[in-house]
Amino acid sequence: MKTVTGFASATIGNVACGFDVLGFAIKEPGDEVILTLHEESSSESPVSIKTIHGDGGALPRDPKKNTSSFVVLKFLEYLRNHKGIDFQGHIDLELKKNLPLSSGMGSSAASAAAALIAANELLGGPCTKMELVHFAIEGERVACGSAHADNAAPAMLGNFILIRSYNPLDLITIPPPDQLYCTLAHPHIELRTAYARSVLPRSISLKTATEQWGNVGALISGLLTSDYELIGRALVDVIAEPKRATLIPGFYQVKEAALGAGALGCSIAGSGPSIFAFSSSAATAEKAGTAMRNAFLDIDEHLEADIWVSPVCREGARIL
Known part of the structure; x- marks a missing residue:
């Protein structure tokens, strides 16, 4: 037997104005996937889920329906059809679900990326990370x-x-400014991505689209030139945030608290309910996190929120 553990961290999609076209990773928290390779094959499936920790029984155990195992099956299929590698063994999968479900923190993406980086290592590294992205x-x-x-x-x-x-898929990597920190606040509620997408408008006006394009361009410029003030000015979403804000208790109060603590900008993480803020120092990011947690409690004394402060992760998925 051979065992490999992969890790992938939380991610924030959209980044305010970049709906479905922009995202970034933070360093922690993240999911772990442990793969164990057996030489003997299985008559049912080349991948089976041995156990899942931390999901409260919510995730499917069927390897074709669970994100982490499904992507490994697609990876093995690709190796057979495009790399001439016909896998004959069996892989047991163990998922340590450290990211909350339906949180806006890229929970499913982390599980997929961790499983893929582990599977690739387990089989000798036949694919590049860019190839693995397609399966994720x-x-x-x-x-x-x-x-x-x-x-x-x-x-x-x-x-x-x-x-x-x-x-075709065309991905552009943008390294983060050295002093850019993310504060991520996750209130203890769930918001399913499919529902959060359903509230979005099917069409928008040219005026709204133009405003959004301007913000996306400015945000990219700010990231490339380490212009922190410009990053803050550009972190404005005029399409998704106004529709999704009503799904998150006290969103605008939490946003105002982050900005009042010195954050550059603040918006919904992915489809929510988590909220992220950018700051130009770790100290300010910590201060913003405290303000965001307190704002949730001001809204509802029972609405606890987990806070993480992190620079942008440059490495991506990795082997532990």
Whole structure:
């Protein structure tokens, strides 16, 4: 037997104005996937789920329906059809689910990326990370019905990732400014991605689209030039945030608290309910986190929120 453990961290999709085209990874928390290779094959499936920790029994144990095992099955299929590697053994999968479900923290993408980096290592590294991204994206289709890359790509590759095109897939890596810190606040509620997508408008005006394009361009410019003030000015979403804010208790109060503590900007993490803020120092990011937690408690004394402060993760998915 051979055992490999993969890790991939939380990611924030959209990054305010970059709906479905921009995302980044933070250093922690993250999911772990432990794969054990057996030489003997199985008559049912080449991958089986041995156990899942931390999901409260919510995730499917069927390898074709669970994101982490599904992407490994697609990876093995790709090796057989495109690399001439016909896998004959059996893989047991153990998932340590450290990210909360339906949180806006890229939970399914982290599981997929961790499983893929482990599977690739287990079989001798036949694929590059860029090749593995394609399978991670397909895992999102299983998780929420939409194969978007703004969580899956940064979970695998790290940094900020701009998705220029989905067909063909064209990903652009943007290294983060050295002093950019993310504060991530996760209130103890769930918000399913499919529902959060359902509230979005099917069409928008040219005026709204133009405003959003301007913010995306400015945000990319700010990241590339380490212009922290510009990053803050550009962190404005005029499409998704106004519709999704009503799904998160006290969103605007929490946002105001982060900005009042000195954060550069603040918006919804992915589809929510988590909220993220950018700061230009670790101290300010910590201060913003305290203010955000207190704002949730001011709204509801029982609404606890977990807070993480982290620089952007440059490494992406890795072997532990």
